[in-house]
Amino acid sequence: METAISTLSVLPSNRDQIKSFSRQLKDEIMGGSLDPLKTLVHLKFIEKMLADILKDEELDELFIRELALYGNEKVVEIAGAKLSLMEAGTRYDYEASGDPKWFDLKKESTEASERLKEREKFLQTIPYDAGVVDPDTGVFITRPPKTSKTKVKCVL
Numbered sequence: 001m002e003t004a005i006s007t008l009s010v011l012p013s014n015r016d017q018i019k020s021f022s023r024q025l026k027d028e029i030m031g032g033s034l035d036p037l038k039t040l041v042h043l044k045f046i047e048k049m050l051a052d053i054l055k056d057e058e059l060d061e062l063f064i065r066e067l068a069l070y071g072n073e074k075v076v077e078i079a080g081a082k083l084s085l086m087e088a089g090t091r092y093d094y095e096a097s098g099d100p101k102w103f104d105l106k107k108e109s110t111e112a113s114e115r116l117k118e119r120e121k122f123l124q125t126i127p128y129d130a131g132v133v134d135p136d137t138g139v140f141i142t143r144p145p146k147t148s149k150t151k152v153k154c155v156l
Helices: 004-008 015-030 036-054 057-068 100-125
Strands: 076-078 081-083 131-133 140-142
Touching (some): 015 036
Antiparallel strands (some): 076 081, 131 140
């Protein structure tokens, strides 16, 4: 009977194996041995599975407990990977500080951000083949260049 760990154990488990596997998979896709779109979907499923596993809080707690078994060691090395505890996602609740200067700066920042977004929307409306003259400064303004990258969207 196949188990999750038996499937996991056939996957690359160090940097060199990852590099080799990635290169081999790319070569097989580029060489026509694999259907590119089916492979993309398969990879997206794997990506989603890994993301779900790695953000599981119960597993996070288990990983922390297991690392604690190594005692006072700051860094533990397993299969070429270095493991250590870290604080992640630290956030400060500045509103709770009651600092009036912070509130003033936050308000100014929010207002400036809104004005900037409005200006960016305006700049996006300037025709590509024309420009406009800013009535306040007399500067000739053109539409900002737009860049993007075409990708295949895969919704699971």
